[in-house]
Amino acid sequence: MAQAVPATAGPRDLRRMQRRLLGCAFVAPAIAVHLFVVGLPALAALGLSLTDWDGLRLPRFIGLANFDELIHRDGVFWQAFVNNLHWTAVFLTVPVALGLGTAVMISRASRLQTVYRVVFFLPYVFASVVVSRIFGFIYNPFYGVNKLFRNWGLGFLAQSWLGDPGIALYSVMAADVWHFWGFDMVVFLAALQQIDPSLYEAATIDGAGGWRRFRHMTVPLLRPTFGFILMMTALWSFLTFDYVYVMTGGGPAHSTELMATWIIGTAVEARRAGYASALAVTLTLLSSVIIVGFLYLRRRGVEV
Amino acid sequence: MSAPTPPGAKRHFPHGGDSWLIHLPLWLLVAVTLFPIVLLVMNSLKPDLAIKADPLGLPRTLQLSNYPEAWKTAEFGRAFLNSIIVSGATILGICVLSGLAAYGMTRLKLPGADTVASYYLLAITIPAPLFLVPLFFLWARLHLHDTLPGLILVYLAVFQPFSIFLLRSYFMGLPTELEDAARVDGCSELQVFTRITLPLAKPAFLTLAVVIGTLTWREFLFAVTLLQKYENMTVAIRYARFSGLYLTDYAQQSAGGVMLVLPVVILFLLLQRRFIQGVVSGALK
Numbered sequence A: 001m002a003q004a005v006p007a008t009a010g011p012r013d014l015r016r017m018q019r020r021l022l023g024c025a026f027v028a029p030a031i032a033v034h035l036f037v038v039g040l041p042a043l044a045a046l047g048l049s050l051t052d053w054d055g056l057r058l059p060r061f062i063g064l065a066n067f068d069e070l071i072h073r074d075g076v077f078w079q080a081f082v083n084n085l086h087w088t089a090v091f092l093t094v095p096v097a098l099g100l101g102t103a104v105m106i107s108r109a110s111r112l113q114t115v116y117r118v119v120f121f122l123p124y125v126f127a128s129v130v131v132s133r134i135f136g137f138i139y140n141p142f143y144g145v146n147k148l149f150r151n152w153g154l155g156f157l158a159q160s161w162l163g164d165p166g167i168a169l170y171s172v173m174a175a176d177v178w179h180f181w182g183f184d185m186v187v188f189l190a191a192l193q194q195i196d197p198s199l200y201e202a203a204t205i206d207g208a209g210g211w212r213r214f215r216h217m218t219v220p221l222l223r224p225t226f227g228f229i230l231m232m233t234a235l236w237s238f239l240t241f242d243y244v245y246v247m248t249g250g251g252p253a254h255s256t257e258l259m260a261t262w263i264i265g266t267a268v269e270a271r272r273a274g275y276a277s278a279l280a281v282t283l284t285l286l287s288s289v290i291i292v293g294f295l296y297l298r299r300r301g302v303e304v
Numbered sequence B: 001m002s003a004p005t006p007p008g009a010k011r012h013f014p015h016g017g018d019s020w021l022i023h024l025p026l027w028l029l030v031a032v033t034l035f036p037i038v039l040l041v042m043n044s045l046k047p048d049l050a051i052k053a054d055p056l057g058l059p060r061t062l063q064l065s066n067y068p069e070a071w072k073t074a075e076f077g078r079a080f081l082n083s084i085i086v087s088g089a090t091i092l093g094i095c096v097l098s099g100l101a102a103y104g105m106t107r108l109k110l111p112g113a114d115t116v117a118s119y120y121l122l123a124i125t126i127p128a129p130l131f132l133v134p135l136f137f138l139w140a141r142l143h144l145h146d147t148l149p150g151l152i153l154v155y156l157a158v159f160q161p162f163s164i165f166l167l168r169s170y171f172m173g174l175p176t177e178l179e180d181a182a183r184v185d186g187c188s189e190l191q192v193f194t195r196i197t198l199p200l201a202k203p204a205f206l207t208l209a210v211v212i213g214t215l216t217w218r219e220f221l222f223a224v225t226l227l228q229k230y231e232n233m234t235v236a237i238r239y240a241r242f243s244g245l246y247l248t249d250y251a252q253q254s255a256g257g258v259m260l261v262l263p264v265v266i267l268f269l270l271l272q273r274r275f276i277q278g279v280v281s282g283a284l285k
Helices: A011-048 A065-072 A075-108 A113-125 A128-138 A145-151 A168-193 A197-205 A210-221 A223-237 A242-247 A259-268 A273-299 B020-045 B048-053 B066-073 B076-107 B113-124 B128-141 B148-158 B160-173 B177-184 B189-200 B202-218 B221-226 B235-245 B250-270 B272-281
Strands: none
Touching: A011 A273, A011 B076, A011 B113, A011 B128, A011 B148, A011 B160, A011 B189, A065 A273, A075 A113, A075 A168, A075 A223, A075 A259, A075 A273, A075 B020, A113 A168, A113 B020, A113 B250, A113 B272, A128 A168, A128 A242, A128 B020, A128 B235, A128 B250, A168 A223, A168 A242, A168 B020, A168 B272, A197 A210, A210 A223, A223 A273, A242 A259, A259 A273, A259 B128, A259 B221, A273 B128, B020 B066, B020 B250, B048 B250, B066 B076, B066 B250, B076 B113, B076 B148, B076 B160, B076 B189, B076 B202, B076 B235, B113 B160, B128 B148, B128 B221, B148 B160, B148 B221, B160 B202, B160 B272, B177 B189, B189 B202, B202 B235, B202 B250, B202 B272, B221 B235, B235 B250, B250 B272
16 A cells, blocks of 8 residues: 655665556546446436426426335336346246256256357347347237147137237237347356366265255356356346337337336336436335345355 | 367366257257347348248349348448447547547556456446536537437446456456566657557457457447437438338338348357457456
8 A cells, every 4th residue: 555655765665666656657547437337327326316397407306206206106117017026036036947957967067068169159149129120020919929829729729919008018028038049058057167087076976966965066166157147147137128118119008118218218218217227226126125135144254 | 978178179068078969959049049040131121022922032133222222222332421429539539538538547556556457347227317418418519419429428438447457457466577678678658558568468459459349339328418400420320210110111121221230240250269258357356
C-alpha cells in the first residue's frame, strides 16, 4: 500500500512509483467507462425511483409513492414476478439436467466427442430473434406442428401454443431452453474433463459401479460448477427479455409478461422514468435475495 | 475388454466403452437440436406457398431468390454495415480497455487492485434494467440515443467484467520471468507491456475477440432499446422489425434469418475449440 517515499529515493523506488502510476492510468479508462454507463446510472435509479419523471421536465420528488403503486396497484408486475419464478424453476432444472446428463455421456464416448459438443452448442450462437422466429413457425396454429398433428390424425394434440394463456409461457421457454442448454453442457463437460481419470480407475478397482461413481465422485467433484451454474441461471432467469419480447410481447393478457419486458415497456413506451426506476430497484432487491441466499449457504459450509 | 486402449481414446471410464447406450440417446438429441435449424434452412429454400402446403416436405424446387429478395426487403445492406461497425468497434475497444485494465490489475502493483476486482464482481450482479432505465433518458440528453457510438459505448461497459476476468486469469497464468528480464535489460514499463506481455497473450485476445464479436452481433436488449431509426439498426434489430412485418412470409423470413446467423455460425465452426473455451472460461477456475 501507500508508503512514504524516502527523501533519497533510489532508482528502484522511482521505478516502483512509476509502475503504480502507470497501473492507475491503465485501469482508469475501463473504470471510467463502466462507471459512466453502469455504475452511476444504477445509483441514479435509486434516486429516480422516488420521483415522478417523464424524462423531459425536472423530476418531481414523490417519496415512496411509486413503491406504493407497484405494491398495491400494479398487478402486472407481480404477475411478471410469478412468471419469472416459473422461468427460474424450469431453467434451474431442465437445462441443468439435460446439460449434465449429456456431458457425462459425451465424456464416456471415445468417438465423436467434438461433433456432439459442436452440435449441442450450435444453438447458443444463434441470435435470439432468429430462434424466436423458427419457433414462431413451429407454433403457427395452421402451418406448424399443429398441421403435422392433424395430418397424422392426432388433431387433439393441436394447441394454440402462443395464444393460450395457460401454456404460452412454456412455449416461449421451450425456445429458450433449446437455445441455452448447450451452455450448461459445455461447462459441465469442461469440468468433467478436469477430473483426474485415475480417480475413477481407483474407484472401479474398488468395485464401485457406474451409478455409485456418478453419485459419490462425479457429483461432489462438480459441486463448484453446480454452484456457478445454478447462481448464474437464477440471476439470468430474472433478466430474461428477448424471447418474450419477440414472440409474444408479453401477451396474451400479460400471461407471458416478465419483469424485464414490463420495466423496459414502462420506460420506453410509457416514458415513466421514475416509476420504471422503482420497478427496476424492486427487481434488483428480489434478485439480490438470490445472491444473499447463495452466499449464506456457502458461509454455512454447504459447498454450492 | 482386455484389449489395449487405442491411442487417443479417452479413458475416463474404464468400463464405459462405446456402446449404443451412449450413442443412441446422443443421436436422438442431435436430431432434436438440428431439427429447428434444418427447418430454417429448408424454409429459406422453398416458395412460401410450398411451406404452407407441406411444412415438413423437402424442397422440390430450390427457390434461391428468397435470399436476394429478403436482403432487399429488409434493407440488410445498411444493417450489416452497422453491425460490422458496432461489432468491430466493440471488439477493438474491449481489447484495449480490458487489456490495459487486466494488465494494470495483475502486473503493475496497482494499489487497490482487489477493490477493482470486487467492483467488477459486483457489476456482474447488477440487473441490466437498473442502469438501462436511467441510461435511456441520459442518452437522449447527451444526443447519444439512437446513435451507433451510443450503443458501442454501452457494449464497452457491459462486456467489461467478463473480458477483464478472462484476461486477468490469463495474465496471472503467464510466467513473469521474461518481463523481469526485460526490465533488467532497461525496458520501460510500457515497453514491457507492448513488447513482452501482449505478444504472449495473443491467444487470449483472439478468444476474447471471437466471443465478444458473437455476443455483440446477436445482442438484442440494448440495441432494441437504444436504436430507433431504421437506418441505425443493427442486423438483429432490423431482422426483428422486418420479420415482424412479414410475419407470415416464412420463405423470406427464413432466408433473412439464415443471413443473420451465418457469419457467426461460420466463425463458430472454424474456431469452435477456442470459442467454447472462451465462453466456459468464466465458469471454471
